[in-house]
Amino acid sequence: MSGKIPRQFIDDLLLRVDLVDLIDSHVPLKKSGANYTARCPFHNEKSPSFSVSRERQLYHCFGCGASGDAISFLMTFNHLEFVEAVEDLAMFAGMPLPREETFTPAAPKLDLSRGYQVLEAVASFYLEQLKGPEGQAARAYLLRRGVSEQIAGEFMLGYAPNRWEALLSRFERQALIDAGMLVVREDGKAYDRFRGRLMFPIRDKRSRVIGFGGRVLDDSQPKYLNSPETAVFSKGREVYGLAELLQRQARPPYILVVEGYMDVIALTQYGVTSAVATLGTATSKAHVDLLFRFTQELVLCFDGDRAGRQAAWRAVEAALPALRDGRRIRVMLLPQGQDPDSWVRELGAQAFEQQIAQAMLLSDYFFQYLSADLSLHGVEGRASLLALAKPQLEKIPVGFFRDLMFGRLRELTGKRLADKQSPARPPRMPQGARGGGKSPESNLLRKILSLLVLYPRLAKHAVNQDWLLTDIEPAGAAVLQSLLAMIAQRQPENSAVLLEYFRDTPHYNTLAALANLSWDAPAGGEEGEFRGALTQLARLLRERRMADLIEKVRSGMKLTPEELAEFRAGGKLGA
Ligand SMILES: [Zn+2]
Incomplete structure (x- = not known):
């Protein structure tokens, strides 16, 4: 952040936004007397005990004790930090966000907006290069892969010329270094990180370019290269294709999580338009939380081979703590030898989407994976399943889903288990x-x-x-x-x-x-x-x-x- 949000702006924002409208756009509200009510979005309940006051601009749940204002609501509902919630609320209210310049001489101040600017400019430069004479081989590659011009344009694909100083000769050196676009040698000399590669700009959920992925056009290694971690880019928190997806659809019914940039592009081109890709890292809880801000259901798509099945399991493990009620995850394993890119070309969008619809529920996948090598007819097998599953299930937030998963484990193992967390206890009042x-x-x-x-x-x-x-x-x-x-x-x-x-x-x-x-x-x-x-x-x-x-x-x-x-x-x- 380049500065503190002025207090006056927060005051104005809270006066401009109507909490009833804000919450109603997430959880449908019913008028009841002077207030509005709904079933609480923060705990499971049959009859509504969640109340919103227009006069006070506060909400309160009589069941679980959740309460607060518009900012608290967004923080809790969408798992946001304070500043993120203010940013989202400002967007909801259509108020541009001002910043107070804070002067802290001790810590070097990172100017993030300058970082975003240089990355955006670099993306435009790469785009020009793709269209220019040096981009010939990259254009031929896209043609060979069957990527249409329209899709290439939508994802703003570009080309990094095969030169050592294509960026260095055009942009400010320090800004490029901060943005991760240069490799700095021990002797202090620097050169362009990406050379002779097809470039995929990676955008955050607000559509700002935060880094790049680059693919070689021949068989050299590494096939894919990503921007390093920088002040604005964290692979464990960002996914490829989300900004483009949100531009097509603000609240997609599901999001398909795949592993490669080209998978996202091929799927989109063939009409499977809600795919995103992790950036060469395992799916993390931060990824899952990020995506659940925009949809209720994630479909994790992996190759059907051994490595793919292991990656799928790791993703499921990472996702369990994010699985509060109302969030669904399914797991889709591709046939051996296929990736989403090749398979959607073979099947077409409709059949591919049918496969998505038939993907395994997380609950089925979970028990199937864990009991694959166990015999549940014997005591030993059931004991092993219990030992493997229980610590995993304990990561799931308190709620119906957790109860049902424990119920399933009881059925499979024939054992009564005490789940200390359930039922939910209301937070203590100060x-x-x-x-x-x-x-x-x-x-x-x-x-x-x-x-x-x-x-x-x-x-x-x-x-x-x-x-x-x-x-x-x-x-x-x-x-x-x-x-x-x-x-x-x-x-x-x-x-x-x-x-x-x-x-x-x-x-x-x-x-x-x-x-x-x-x-x-x-x-x-x-x-x-x-x-x-x-x-x-x-x-x-x-x-x-x-x-x-x-x-x-x-x-x-x-x-x-x-x-x-x-x-x-x-x-x-x-x-
Ligand atoms: Zn509640």
Whole structure:
């Protein structure tokens, strides 16, 4: 990231976006009273306990305790980091994202936008070269492989000329080095990494070029060469063809994961348009998480030989922790000697898609693979299956799918298993916000704090009430003080803006839990509730203080003049 996102932008973004629209585009909502409800997307349930408030711009699940604002929703639903969620939300709202320049002299600042720019420019350069006189052999190769001009254009295929300094003579040296486009020798001399290769620009999900794959045109080695890991390119997290796929279809019904660039290109050309490829690395959980942001189903496609079956199993192992309910994975093993490129040419799109539809369910594949060499008629075989399967299944997130997989294991092994994780336990509420069993004072204080979070404008009734900050218990006073200071300073227009301000501070969990304390609007109106609670709390505190002073007198201690004055005033007021 080239800078911090300005606070004001986050405030504006949360005001521009309607949380109801945002969530409704992911999970269909139904109106129910003042709020909107759905079955919770974060845990399994039959009747809806997930509620969204338009007024507060917050959601809350009464079943599992999930709660938050638009940013939290995207972070949880799509497994995003904070900044990614803000970026996606900005895209949803159609607001361009500004950056605050942060100056940190200690750490060298990587200018990522410059990295993206140079890679985009290099991709254009390669594209020109493919069309020019030096690209003749590459064009002939594409023709031989039956790649149409249209598809080559869609994937922006290019050609890296067979020269040592084709890039070096055109672009800035350091920018090329940062982007991984040069090889720097020990003596400091540098030369172009890709020479005489057909070039495949690799784009991230936002369509920015982040690296390249290059294929030789003859039989020399290595056949494929990829960009090295750079600040913008990580093979374990990115896949080839996703940006192009998303341009054709924002939410494909499934995504087919294959192993080669040419497979993606051939499949697309033949009409199987939802394929992506891993970048010469094993399928990782990060890959799986990335792809599940855009679809509900992944089909992992591997060669049918021994190496392919092993790769498929490793992919399944990596994917298990990502398999929360609603996500499906199937495994497709190709006939011996075929790759997706050759097979789609042989079968055609329709028959190929039929094969995809018939691909094995992950649950079937899992048990079939593990029990392939075991005899489940014997105790030993069943014990082995149990030992192999149980640690794997324990990686699956809590939910129906996990329960069903354990059920299947029980059937196969005839053993009752205790799965310690199920059923799901709701997350613990932070201390300060838990209800019940507390003194009347802390109950009132919680009510006051909760109303302030839900209706920030009520803060005006709490100004100049110094007793609030001096007489209540210190932990509550600290929360109240920072809450009032924030409201005075930022005047947040709703609870979402308010809570967002506290993210990453020690008070966040407490305040977020307070927001859920009274999910429905107070019966007597929030203003009356709030002032009533303040009055009650003031009276309780005064009574307690009087009792302390009386106790002091009883035990034979002398009151200071201030305490005496206080005692007289309190006595009168309390009468
Ligand atoms: Zn829930």
